[in-house]
Amino acid sequence: MSATTPLDTSKLDPRKTDPDAVARQIIGKLTYQIGKRPDEARKYDWLRATTLVVRDHVMDRWFASGDRIAESGAKEVCYLSMEFLIGRLLRDAINNLGLSKPVTEALARYGVQLDMVELLEPDAALGNGGLGRLAACFMESMASTGVPGYGYGIRYVHGFFRQEISEGAQVELPESWLVHGNPWEFERRDATYEIGFGGHVTTVHESGKPARQVWRPAERVLAVAYDTPMVGWRGAQVNTLRLWSAQAVDPILLDAFNEGDHIGALVESNKAESITRVLYPADSHQAGQELRLRQEYFFSSASLQDIIKRHIARHGDLKTLHEKVAIQLNDTHPAVSVAELMRLLVDIHGIAWAEAWQITSKTFGYTNHTLLPEALEHWPIHLFERLLPRQMQIIYTINAEIIRHAAQEKGFNDAQIAAISLIDEGNGRRVRMGQLAFVGSHAVNGVSALHTELMKETVFHNLHELYPDRIQNKTNGVTPRRWLMECNPELTGLVTEAIGPAFLDDIEKISEIDPLADDAAFVEKFAAVKRKKKEALAALISERLAIQVDPNAIFDIQVKRIHEYKRQLLNIIEAVALYDQIRSHPEKNWAPRVKIFAGKAAPSYAQAREIINLANDVARLVNSDPVVRDLLKVVFIPNYNVSAAEIIMPAADLSEQISTAGLEASGTGNMKFALNGALTIGTLDGANVEMKDHIGDENIFIFGLTAPEVAQRRREAHSGRSIIEANPILREALHAISSGLFCPEAPSRYHGLISNLYNNDWWMICADFEAYWNKQRELDQLFAKPREWHSKAVHNTARMAWFSSDRSIREYAKDIWQAGPGAVA
Numbered sequence: 006m007s008a009t010t011p012l013d014t015s016k017l018d019p020r021k022t023d024p025d026a027v028a029r030q031i032i033g034k035l036t037y038q039i040g041k042r043p044d045e046a047r048k049y050d051w052l053r054a055t056t057l058v059v060r061d062h063v064m065d066r067w068f069a070s071g072d073r074i075a076e077s078g079a080k081e082v083c084y085l086s087m088e089f090l091i092g093r094l095l096r097d098a099i100n101n102l103g104l105s106k107p108v109t110e111a112l113a114r115y116g117v118q119l120d121m122v123e124l125l126e127p128d129a130a131l132g133n134g135g136l137g138r139l140a141a142c143f144m145e146s147m148a149s150t151g152v153p154g155y156g157y158g159i160r161y162v163h164g165f166f167r168q169e170i171s172e173g174a175q176v177e178l179p180e181s182w183l184v185h186g187n188p189w190e191f192e193r194r195d196a197t198y199e200i201g202f203g204g205h206v207t208t209v210h211e212s213g214k215p216a217r218q219v220w221r222p223a224e225r226v227l228a229v230a231y232d233t234p235m236v237g238w239r240g241a242q243v244n245t246l247r248l249w250s251a252q253a254v255d256p257i258l259l260d261a262f263n264e265g266d267h268i269g270a271l272v273e274s275n276k277a278e279s280i281t282r283v284l285y286p287a288d289s290h291q292a293g294q295e296l297r298l299r300q301e302y303f304f305s306s307a308s309l310q311d312i313i314k315r316h317i318a319r320h321g322d323l324k325t326l327h328e329k330v331a332i333q334l335n336d337t338h339p340a341v342s343v344a345e346l347m348r349l350l351v352d353i354h355g356i357a358w359a360e361a362w363q364i365t366s367k368t369f370g371y372t373n374h375t376l377l378p379e380a381l382e383h384w385p386i387h388l389f390e391r392l393l394p395r396q397m398q399i400i401y402t403i404n405a406e407i408i409r410h411a412a413q414e415k416g417f418n419d420a421q422i423a424a425i426s427l428i429d430e431g432n433g434r435r436v437r438m439g440q441l442a443f444v445g446s447h448a449v450n451g452v453s454a455l456h457t458e459l460m461k462e463t464v465f466h467n468l469h470e471l472y473p474d475r476i477q478n479k480t481n482g483v484t485p486r487r488w489l490m491e492c493n494p495e496l497t498g499l500v501t502e503a504i505g506p507a508f509l510d511d512i513e514k515i516s517e518i519d520p521l522a523d524d525a526a527f528v529e530k531f532a533a534v535k536r537k538k539k540e541a542l543a544a545l546i547s548e549r550l551a552i553q554v555d556p557n558a559i560f561d562i563q564v565k566r567i568h569e570y571k572r573q574l575l576n577i578i579e580a581v582a583l584y585d586q587i588r589s590h591p592e593k594n595w596a597p598r599v600k601i602f603a604g605k606a607a608p609s610y611a612q613a614r615e616i617i618n619l620a621n622d623v624a625r626l627v628n629s630d631p632v633v634r635d636l637l638k639v640v641f642i643p644n645y646n647v648s649a650a651e652i653i654m655p656a657a658d659l660s661e662q663i664s665t666a667g668l669e670a671s672g673t674g675n676m677k678f679a680l681n682g683a684l685t686i687g688t689l690d691g692a693n694v695e696m697k698d699h700i701g702d703e704n705i706f707i708f709g710l711t712a713p714e715v716a717q718r719r720r721e722a723h724s725g726r727s728i729i730e731a732n733p734i735l736r737e738a739l740h741a742i743s744s745g746l747f748c749p750e751a752p753s754r755y756h757g758l759i760s761n762l763y764n765n766d767w768w769m770i771c772a773d774f775e776a777y778w779n780k781q782r783e784l785d786q787l788f789a790k791p792r793e794w795h796s797k798a799v800h801n802t803a804r805m806a807w808f809s810s811d812r813s814i815r816e817y818a819k820d821i822w823q824a825g826p827g828a829v830a
C-alpha cells in the first residue's frame with residue numbers, strides 16, 4: 006500500500022459482531038497488543054484485550070459523531086465539571102453497543118466469564134458523590150439523546166480515597182486507578198495549552214489603539230488532554246470526555262541537576278503535576294486551599310482555550326461563540342471561567358468589553374447543587390489576586406457594572422447591593438463564586454423544584470430580584486441504562502417479557518407495567534427478582550464482612566456520603582431503639598430487618614467520622630446478640646462507590662431518604678432505588694417531593710417536618726431536650742448510646758454527639774424521631790403483607806421514568822442550551 010492510499014478500514018473490520026469475529030478480535034489483542042497466548046493469559050489480560058476490542062467498536066462511531074457535528078455546524082454543549090464519577094465503563098459500552106451476547110460467547114470459548122472480567126475493571130472515582138455522578142449520567146444521556154457535547158474535567162491520578170474500617174473507624178487509603186494503565190483514554194498531545202499563575206498585569210499603550218492589559222504570569226504549566234469516549238444508547242452517538250492532566254513546561258531543571266541538586270531539579274515538575282494529582286475529598290466544606298483554586302483555574306482555562314480554538318477552526322469568528330457553544334458550569338467549581346473567558350475575549354482576542362460580556366453571559370449556564378452555607382465557595386481576595394491578578398481585575402470591573410445597574414436602574418439600597426456584590430466585604434474580603442457564576446450566566450438552575458424555590462428565597466434572593474427571569478428548575482435524573490439495564494438485567498428481562506423491549510429506547514414506556522401491580526403472577530415474579538438481588542447482596546456481605554443476613558428480612562438501606570444533614574444518625578438511633586424494644590419485648594411480632602449503611606466521610610469532618618464509628622459499634626453488638634437473632638442486623642459496607650451501588654440499589658426493599666427538609670438539593674440515589682423497586686421512606690426534601698407526585702402518596706412513605714417548619718424551629722432556637730424527655734423510646738436509645746453500651750472500650754466516645762441533640766438538635770433528629778419511628782412501624786406492618794408491598798414496588802418502577810436523565814438533558818437542551826435534536830443549527 007502506498008503512503009497516499011487511504012486506509013481501507015472495512016478490511017480491518019472491527020465492526021463484525023458475530024461471536025466468531027469477536028473471539029478473533031480478542032485473541033488478536035491478546036497476541037499482538039499484550040503479547041500472550043490464550044493459555045498464558047491471566048484475568049487482567051482478558052480484561053485488557055476485551056476492553057481494547059470494545060474500544061475498536063466505538064471508534065468508527067466516535068469519528069462519525071465528530072464528523073456529523075463538524076459538518077452540520079450544530080451547537081455543542083460543553084459540560085465543565087470538577088468531578089466525573091463515571092465508575093466502570095466496560096459493561097456500559099458493551100450494553101450500549103449491543104455487544105453483550107457476542108462478547109459473552111466469545112470469552113466463554115476460552116472458559117472466561119464476561120461478568121468476572123467486568124468486575125476487574127477499576128472503578129473510576131473522579132468525584133465525591135451526587136454532583137460527580139450526575140455529571141456522569143448526563144454525559145451518557147447527552148450521547149443517548151443526540152446532544153453533541155464534551156465533558157471537561159480533571160484527570161486526577163488519585164481519585165476518591167479507598168475506605169477501610171478498622172476497629173469501627175474510617176481509614177483513608179490512596180486510590181490508584183491508573184496503575185495498570187487506562188485502555189479507554191487517548192492522550193492528545195496536540196491539545197496542549199499553557200496555563201499561567203501569579204505574576205503581574207501591565208497596561209500597554211500602542212499609538213492609535215485603546216490601552217490593553219497584558220498579564221505576565223510568573224509560572225506556567227501545561228494542560229494535556231486525555232479523551233475518553235462516552236457511548237450513547239445503541240451507539241447512536243459517541244461524545245468525548247476530555248480530562249486535563251498537568252505537566253511542567255520543563256520536565257527537569259538540568260542546570261540544578263548538573264550541579265548535584267537532584268531533588269531541586271524536579272521541584273518545578275512536581276509542583277506542576279501536583280495540580281492534577283488528587284481529588285479533594287470534601288463535598289460539603291469549601292477546601293480553602295490554594296491548590297484547590299489552582300485546580301479550578303487550571304481546568305477552566307484549559308477547557309476555554311480548547312473551546313475557543315475549536316470554534317475558530319470551525320466557524321472563524323469568535324463573536325458567534327454563544328451561537329455555537331453552550332457551556333454549563335457544574336456548581337461554582339469552574340466559576341472562574343466567567344472571568345477567564347472575558348480575559349481571553351478582551352485581552353487575547355481584542356473584542357470590546359461590552360460585546361465580550363454579551364458573548365460570555367449568553368454562553369454560560371450555571372447549576373447550583375447546594376445551599377449549605379459552608380459549601381458555598383468564596384476565596385480570600387489576597388489569594389485570588391496573587392494567583393490570578395488579571396482575573397481579579399476583571400471581577401472588579403464586572404462587579405462595578407452590576408452594582409451600577411442595580412443602584413441606578415433598580416434602585417437597590419446598600420443592604421441589597423452588599424448581598425449581590427461579587428465581593429463579600431464582611432468576611433475578610435472574599436470573592437463569592439456563586440455570585441460570579443450567577444451574573445455571568447444567562448440561565449441559573451436548581452436541581453429539584455423545592456431546591457430551586459429555596460434558591461430564590463435564600464442565597465440568591467437579591468440576585469433573583471435583580472434578574473427575575475434567570476433562575477429555573479431542572480430536576481435531576483439518572484441514566485436507566487446503567488441504573489436499570491446494566492445493574493438489574495433480571496428486572497429488565499422481566500419487564501421486557503411483560504411489555505416488550507420498546508421501553509429500552511423510550512423509558513417512558515416502562516409505565517406500561519403499572520397495571521400489572523394488580524396481577525398476582527407478575528407481582529410474584531417481580532418479588533422473585535428482588536429476592537435474587539437480595540441474595541446477591543447477602544452473599545457479598547457474607548464474603549466481605551462475615552456477617553450472615555437473611556434475605557427474608559427487610560433490606561433497609563441508606564447509602565450516600567456521610568453528613569449530618571443526611572441524618573444517618575437518625576437511622577442509627579432508630580436501629581438502637583429497635584434493638585432495645587426487641588430485647589424488652591421479644592414476644593412481639595417484629596418484622597425482621599437488616600439495616601445497611603455505606604458511605605464515606607470527608608477526612609476532616611469529625612462528626613461524620615463519629616457517625617461511621619457509631620454505625621460500626623452498634624453493628625458489632627447487635628449482630629452478636631443472640632436475643633435479637635435474625636430480627637435485626639446492622640451492616641456497614643466499607644468503600645461505597647459506583648460499583649458497590651450497582652449491587653446495592655437493586656437489592657433494597659426500603660430506601661432511606663431522610664435528610665432534614667430543605668437541605669438535600671435533590672438526591673439521585675433516591676431515584677436509583679425507586680426505579681429498581683424499593684419503597685422510599687423519606688422527608689419532603691429535594692426530589693422526594695416530585696417522586697411523591699409521580700409515584701403516588703400511597704406508594705411512598707413520607708414523614709417529618711417540612712422545609713418551612715424546619716426554618717421556623719431554627720428561628721425559635723429549638724432544642725431536643727423536652728422532646729427526648731417526653732419520648733421514652735428515644736430517651737432509652739440515646740441513653741444506651743451515650744452510656745458507652747456499644748463501645749465499652751471508650752465509654753465516652755459518643756457523649757458529644759448525644760449532648761448536641763439535647764442542647765441544640767440543629768438537624769431536627771429529635772424533632773423528627775417520633776414520626777420516623779411510627780412510619781417505620783407502618784412499614785413493618787406492610788412487609789407482613791408481601792403481595793401489597795411488592796405491588797407498591799411495581800408502581801415505583803413503573804412510575805419513575807420521568808426521573809431519567811434523558812428527560813433532564815432534553816430540558817437543559819431546550820430551555821438552556823438551545824442545542825441537540827430539534828435545535829436550529
Ligand code: 26W
Binds near residue numbers: 135291292374382481
Ligand atoms: C467546595 C466543596 C464542595 C464540593 C462539592 C461543595 C459542594 C459540592 C457538591 C455541590 C456536593 C454535591 O454533590 N451535591 C449534590 O449534588 C447532587 C446532584 O445535583 C444532588 O442530587 C445532591 O442532593 C447534592 O447534595
